[in-house]
Amino acid sequence: MNKIFKILMPVLALLSTTSISAAQEASSLDAQINAGFASATGWFVNFIFAPFPGTSFPWIVMWLVIAASIFSLYFVFIQFRLFGHAISLVKGDYSDPDDAGEVSHFQALATALSGTVGLGNIAGVAVAVGIGGPGATFWMILAGLLGMASKFTECTLGVKYRNEYEDGTVSGGPMYYISKGFTERGLPGGKFLAILFSVFCILGALGGGNMFQANQAHAQIAGIVGDYPGWITGLIFAGVVFAVIVGGIKSIANVTEKIVPFMGILYVGAALVILIMNADQIGWAFGQIFEGAFTGLGIAGGFVGALIQGFKRAAFSNEAGVGSAAIAHSAVRTKEPVTEGVVSLLEPFIDTVVICTMTALVIIITGQLTINPETGNYIVEGGKIVTATGVSGVALTSAAFESAFDWFPYVLAVAVVLFAFSTMLSWSYYGLKAWTYMFGESKGAELTFKIIFCVFVVIGAAASLGPVIDFSDAAIFAMAVVNITGLYFLMPIVKRELNSYMARLKSGEIKKFSDQAGKSAAE
Amino acid sequence: MSATLIVGLDGTESGNRALAYAKKLANLIGGCELLVVYVIEWSPYTFQTAEENSQRHKRREEETKMAMERIIDPAVTSLKADGLNARGIVRHGDVAELIDKVAVEEKAEQIIVARSSEGGFVKRVFGTATANLVMHASVPVTVVG
Numbered sequence: 001m002n003k004i005f006k007i008l009m010p011v012l013a014l015l016s017t018t019s020i021s022a023a024q025e026a027s028s029l030d031a032q033i034n035a036g037f038a039s040a041t042g043w044f045v046n047f048i049f050a051p052f053p054g055t056s057f058p059w060i061v062m063w064l065v066i067a068a069s070i071f072s073l074y075f076v077f078i079q080f081r082l083f084g085h086a087i088s089l090v091k092g093d094y095s096d097p098d099d100a101g102e103v104s105h106f107q108a109l110a111t112a113l114s115g116t117v118g119l120g121n122i123a124g125v126a127v128a129v130g131i132g133g134p135g136a137t138f139w140m141i142l143a144g145l146l147g148m149a150s151k152f153t154e155c156t157l158g159v160k161y162r163n164e165y166e167d168g169t170v171s172g173g174p175m176y177y178i179s180k181g182f183t184e185r186g187l188p189g190g191k192f193l194a195i196l197f198s199v200f201c202i203l204g205a206l207g208g209g210n211m212f213q214a215n216q217a218h219a220q221i222a223g224i225v226g227d228y229p230g231w232i233t234g235l236i237f238a239g240v241v242f243a244v245i246v247g248g249i250k251s252i253a254n255v256t257e258k259i260v261p262f263m264g265i266l267y268v269g270a271a272l273v274i275l276i277m278n279a280d281q282i283g284w285a286f287g288q289i290f291e292g293a294f295t296g297l298g299i300a301g302g303f304v305g306a307l308i309q310g311f312k313r314a315a316f317s318n319e320a321g322v323g324s325a326a327i328a329h330s331a332v333r334t335k336e337p338v339t340e341g342v343v344s345l346l347e348p349f350i351d352t353v354v355i356c357t358m359t360a361l362v363i364i365i366t367g368q369l370t371i372n373p374e375t376g377n378y379i380v381e382g383g384k385i386v387t388a389t390g391v392s393g394v395a396l397t398s399a400a401f402e403s404a405f406d407w408f409p410y411v412l413a414v415a416v417v418l419f420a421f422s423t424m425l426s427w428s429y430y431g432l433k434a435w436t437y438m439f440g441e442s443k444g445a446e447l448t449f450k451i452i453f454c455v456f457v458v459i460g461a462a463a464s465l466g467p468v469i470d471f472s473d474a475a476i477f478a479m480a481v482v483n484i485t486g487l488y489f490l491m492p493i494v495k496r497e498l499n500s501y502m503a504r505l506k507s508g509e510i511k512k513f514s515d516q517a518g519k520s521a522a523e
Numbered sequence: 524m525s526a527t528l529i530v531g532l533d534g535t536e537s538g539n540r541a542l543a544y545a546k547k548l549a550n551l552i553g554g555c556e557l558l559v560v561y562v563i564e565w566s567p568y569t570f571q572t573a574e575e576n577s578q579r580h581k582r583r584e585e586e587t588k589m590a591m592e593r594i595i596d597p598a599v600t601s602l603k604a605d606g607l608n609a610r611g612i613v614r615h616g617d618v619a620e621l622i623d624k625v626a627v628e629e630k631a632e633q634i635i636v637a638r639s640s641e642g643g644f645v646k647r648v649f650g651t652a653t654a655n656l657v658m659h660a661s662v663p664v665t666v667v668g
Contacts, residue, residue, distance in 0.1 A: 092567055101583040101615025103576045104567030111573050168581030250575075257570040331576035429573040 037459065038467035041474070048474040056301060060477045061311045064321050067484040068146035071153050074491055075498065079148035079345050085505075086342045093512040094339065102333030105343045112328035112344065114260050115209075115426030116351050118419035119216050119394070120317030122267075122412070125359040126396040129369065130385055132309025133299035133378055134285070135292025137360040139310025144352025147320025148345040153487050156341030156494050157181065158326030159334065165441075172330025173430070174323035174479075175201070175437040178486035187489055194437070197323065197482040201434035202449075204324070204479050208316070208472035209427020210453060211460025213420035216394060218461040220413040223395070234461030238454040240421070245428050245450045253425060260422045263415040264355075270411075271358040274404045278365045285364045298377025299385060315477070317356055318348035322476055323483035327430045336510070338501040341494070359397055366400045428453050525608070526555040527631040529662075531622045533652070534561065534594050537637035537667075542598055544667045545635045549607050555632075559598045559611035560625050561590050562618040587613045619655035626662045633663040 049058045072079065088094065089105050128136040154174065161180040162172030175194040182190025218233035243249045275282060288297065293310075296302035319325060325344055332340045363369065370379045370386045379386045389399045394416060401408040428450065435449040436442075504510045530545040532538035542559070549555050563586050571579070595611035602609035614621045626634050636653050657664050 095567065097616075100567070101563065101565050101579075101586070103571075103579045106568050107571055107576060110570050111576055114570065115573070164580075168584055169578050170580065171577065245574075253572050253575075257572055261570055328573050328576070331573070331579065333580065426573055429577075 037463050037471070041467065041471040044478075045470040045474040048477050049470075055304075057304065057308060058312070060481070061308060061315065063484065064150075064315045064477075064480055065143060065146065065311055067321050067480075067487065068143070068150045071149035071487070071491065072146050074495065075149055075152065077149075078152055078342075078498070079145060079349075082342050082345070083349075086346050088512070089339050089343050090346065094510065095513065097513060099333050103331045105332060105334070105340065108329050108332040108340060109343050109346060110261065111331075111426070112325045112347055113350060114257065114422045115324065115328055115430070116317065116319050116347060116423075117260075117264055117355060118423045119213065119416065120313065121351065121355045121359055122397050122416060122419070123216060123394040124313040124317050125356045126363060126393050128309040128313035129360050129363050130387065130392045130396055131300070131383065132306040133292045133297050133369070133385060134288040134360070134364045135290075135294070135296060135299070135303060135306030136310035136313070137289045137357060137364075138293030139307045140314040140356055140360070141310075141353055143311045143314035144318055144320075144348045144356065147314065147318050147348040147352065150321040150484075150487070151318075151325055151347055152341040152345045153491055153494050154321070154323055154326040154341075154483065155329040155344035156337045156497060157487070157490055158330040159332060159337035159340045160493070160497065162330040170331050171433055171436070171441070173201075173327035173433055173437075174483045174486060175434060176330075177326070177490060178482075181486070181490040181493060185489065185493070190486075193482050193486055197479060197486070198434035198437050200475060200478040200482060201323070201327075202431050203475035204322070204472075205427040205431025205434070206453065206456045207475035209324075209430065209476075210424055210456050211463065212472035213424050213427075214457045214460035215463065217417045217420040220394065220416045224410070224413055230462040231458055234458030237421070237424075237461060238457040241424055241428065241457055242450075242454045244425060245432075245453070246447065256418060256422050256425065260418055263411075263418055266411065267415055268355060268358060270401060270405060270408060271362050274362050274401065275358070275365065277404060281365050282361070285361050288364055289360075298372070298375065298380060300380055300383045312473075314348075314352050314356065315480070316473060318351040319476070320348045321480045321484050321487075323479050324427070324430050324476075326483075327433050328426065336501055338494075338497050341498075363396060363400045366403045368396055368400045368403075424457070526552060527629050528552075528555055528557050529622060529626045529629065529631045529634045530557055530559045530598070531618070531634060531636040531656070532559060532561050532594055532598060533618075533637065534590075535637075538594075541635050541637040541667045542601070544665070546602060546605055546607065548635070548665075549602075550605075555608070557602055557607055557609040558625070558629055558631065559595055559602070559609060560622055561594045561611070561613050562621045563587070563590060563613065563615045564618060565615040566617070583615065586615070618652035619659060622656055623660050623662075626660070631662055633665060634660060635665045635667065637667050 048060055051057055052059050052062065090109060092104060092106065095104060128140060157177035158172045161177035162170050163176055164170050175198045178197060179190045179194040214234055214237050217237060218230045221233055222228060240252060244253045291297060292306055294303050296306050299305050301308070325347060329340050329344050334340055368388050370388060371377070372379050384392060387396055391399055398409045398412050401412060431453060432446060432449050436445055439445040501510070528545055528549060530541055532541065545557055549557055590613040595613060599609045599611045612625065622634060622636070634656065636656060638653060653666055657666065
C-alpha cells in the first residue's frame with residue numbers, strides 16, 4: 001500500500017496545483033491528439049463497420065452472429081447440453097489432485113472474465129439500450145447465448161495448440177492454433193492469417209483493451225473531482241500499468257485482481273436488490289424487452305436498430321469469436337483441451353446473459369428511458385432515446401443505480417476505474433502474446449511492446465470518446481474476422497476432440513476424482 | 524510391520540521442535556518410518572493475472588524445488604543422520620486437509636505438528652492450520668508447543 005501512496009501523493013499534489021494556463025495548454029494538446037487520432041484511424045473504422053449494401057446492418061456484426069449460430073448448430077447446442085458439466089469442471093470435480101498448484105479451470109475462467117467483465121457491461125449496455133431501446137437487451141441475450149458456442153470452439157483450440165516451453169511457461173491463442181492447425185490439416189495460409197490476427201490483436205489491445213479503458217476511467221475520475229486534462233489521468237494510469245507490467249510490482253496486480261471480483265459481486269448484488277425492490281415491474285420490463293425486440297417501440301431504425309445495438313454491444317462485451325479468451329484460457333493445466341472449451345462457454349453466459357441483462361433491467365425499471373405516454377413509444381432525439389437525466393453511457397447506468405442508492409455512483413466510479421485497470425492488464429498480456437508471436441519471445445521485444453502500451457494509455461485518456469470508441473470496436477472486431485475464418489477451417493478438429501471426450505465421459509473412462517477416491521476407499 | 528509417523532513442517536523454528544519431538548518418539552518406538560510433509564498453501568479458487576497463469580507451471584516447479592531444498596532435504600538429512608528411516612514430500616493445497624490426506628494414504632499411526640505460527644487477523648478469521656488439522660484429522664495428532 002505504501003508504494004501506491006508514494007505514487008499517488010505527488011500526483012494528487014500536482015492535480016491540486018495545476019494552474020489555469022497549464023490546463024488550457026493541456027486542452028489544446030488533448031485536441032491535437034484527438035484530431036490526429038481521428039484522421040489516422042477513420043478509414044479502418046469505416047471499413048470494419050461498413051453496412052451490407054442497401055442496408056444499415058454492419059457486415060461485421062452479422063459475421064459474428066452467423067459464426068456463433070453455425071458453431072451452435074455444428075456442436076448441437078453444446079452451450080445447453082454441457083452447461084452443467086461446465087459448472088462441475090469449474091468446481092474441480094474432474095481435476096486431478098496431483099495437479100494441485102497448477103492453473104485450475106476456475107482460475108483460467110476468472111482471469112478471462114476479468115478481461116471481459118468491465119466497461120462493456122456498464123457503459124456498453126447503457127449505449128445499447130440508450131440507442132436501441134429495451135429491445136436491444138433481447139438481441140444481446142441471444143447473442144450472448146449463441147456466443148457461448150464460439151467461445152467453446154476457440155478456447156478448445158487455444159489449449160490444444162498452445163506452445164509449452166522448456167522452462168514451463170505457456171503461450172497460446174488464435175495465432176498458434178491457426179498456424180499449427182492449418183499445417184496439420186494441410187491448408188495453406190495459416191502463417192499469414194496468424195500474423196494478420198496478431199496485428200489486429202495488437203491494435204485491439206491498444207484500442208479497446210487500453211485507450212477505451214483509459215478514456216472511460218478518466219471520464220469517471222473527472223466526473224468526481226471536476227474536469228481536468230485527460231493526459232494527467234493518462235500519465236497516472238500509464239505509471240501504474242508500467243509499474244505492474246514492466247516493473248513487475250505484483251502487489252498492485254494482486255490487489256486489483258482481488259478487488260475486481262468483489263466489485264463485480266457488489267455490482268450484481270446492488271442490481272439484484274434494485275430488481276427485488278421493483279419486483280412488480282420485472283414482468284413489465286421483460287414485456288418492453290420482447291416488444292421492443294420486434295417492434296423497436298419507436299426507436300431509430302425500428303427493430304433492426306435494436307438488433308444491431310444488442311448484437312454489437314454483446315460482442316464487444318463478451319468478445320466471443322474475437323479470440324482474446326483463447327489466449328487467456330490456454331494456460332490451464334488439463335490433459336483434455338475440450339474441458340477448457342466447456343468451461344469457457346460460461347464466460348459469455350456470466351458476462352452477457354447475467355451481468356449485461358441486469359444492467360439493462362436496472363436502466364429500464366428505474367425509468368431512465370423516457371416514454372411518450374400517448375403513444376407508449378420511447379421519445380427519440382438525434383437517434384438516441386431521451387433519458388430522464390439527459391445522460392448516456394456510464395453516466396446513464398450510474399443514474400439508474402443512483403435512483404435507488406444515492407451513494408452508488410461513487411462505488412460505480414471506483415468499480416469502473418478498477419475494471420478499466422484490470423481489463424488493461426489482461427489486454428496488455430493478449431497484445432504481448434501477439435507481439436512476441438511476431439517478434440520472438442525475447443526480453444527486448446517484450447519491453448518494447450510494454451512501453452508502447454503505456455504510451456497508448458496516455459493517448460487514450462487524452463482523446464475524446466468518439467474516435468477512441470470507434471477505433472476500439474473496429475480493432476477488436478477485426479480480430480474476429482481472422483479468428484472466425486480460422487475457426488471455420490479448424491472446427492472439424494474440435495468436433496473430433498469433443499466426440500472422443502464425450503465417448504470417454506459416457507463410458508466412465510473420464511470420471512469425477514471424488515468418485516474415484518470414494519471407490520478406492522470402499523475397496 | 525513398521526509404523527509411519529507424519530511430521531508436518533511449516534518452514535519456521537516451531538517446525539524444528541516438531542521434528543525434534545518426532546525424532547525422540549521414533550527412537551522410543553523403534554523401527555518406524557518418518558514422513559516429513561511440507562504443504563505450500565494454494566487454492567484453485569484464487570484470482571490471478573493472465574501472465575501469472577502462463578508462468579504457473581514454472582512457478583510450481585520452482586516452489587516445489589525450493590521447498591525440497593530448504594525445508595524437506597535438511598530435515599530428512601538430519602533424521603537419517605540420527606539413523607532413522609525418513610523421506611519427505613511437498614504438496615500444494617490446503618495444509619490441514621493435505622497432511623491428513625497423506626496420513627490416511629500412508630496409513631500413518633500419528634501426525635506430529637508444531638503449534639501454529641499464524642497470528643493476528645488471519646488467525647481470527649480462518650483459524651490456524653494446526654487447529655483445523657486437530658479438528659478434522661483421521662489419525663491421532665500430537666501438537667508440539
